[in-house]
Amino acid sequence: MIKVIKSDDFDLHQIAQSGQCFRLTEEQGRKIFVAVTQNHFVTISLRDNVYEFDCSKNDFQNIWTPYFDLNTNYKILQQHMVSDVFLKAAIEYGGGIRILKQDLWEMIVSFIISQRNNIPRIRNSVETLSEFYGNYLGTCYGRDVYSFPTLDQLKGRDLSVAHLGYREKYIQCLCETMDESLLLQLPLQSTEDAKKILLQFKGVGEKVANCILLFGLHRMDAYPVDVWIQRLIDEVYHGDFNPETYLGYAGYVQQLQFYYYRNHAGLS
């Protein structure tokens, strides 16, 4: 069964390029997308400015609506930002971005891998781990789709296949020190407590912890500061930017800033 959605404040190309997810792929220009989360995948095609999900009504409601956060109106959030000239431009450029609700464990691993790394290589590493140790989910457009490996599937495995470099020992250590019950407890914790717990794992610092909070636990207050955001704050805001100005959605502001600045403004 096919479901349809208008592509207005929802742009899969922008989301795929936004750096928050590493497994949303584009095929045939910007017309076909494949999304994967846990043990599910879906093909989404763009026709006449409408996205068509190739899935059942149940899966659309239970899996993809929460995953893409489709019940949240991001346009209302945008209205609070337009007094900021930079953010206004960022919305015009990347207003189709949303904050996805991704799998917590996958986010922990992915963002440890992301440190001092570039996005294409992060994608390759995450994909390789999935191909080697995840579940085979099916094939579409000539490519096999695999789930991201669970903690148990990754534990004790040979990680060298993913070319993680010095990050390999962080993931190895993570597998040894993490357990499933903690993964279930983390979503119940306050943002502050969850952050403290995350920071105890080797390879998780301030920035990675905030990415995990934002993309893995959907804590919209989390505001990850990486080299791009720091450069933006220094050069555009002259050091004067406070995420608390956007209480409750600072993480969304960060994504808009990151996507816009990294793709244009940072060229100077």
Add this chain to the structure above:
DNA sequence: CACCAGGTAGGAT
């Protein structure tokens, strides 16, 4: 051949 990529740990001030 330098320098860089969604930073962090561990050690020295």
Add this chain to the structure above:
DNA sequence: ATCCTACATGGT
């Protein structure tokens, strides 16, 4: 507390 540097790998 705050600053410094090594760190694996692959691409310009």
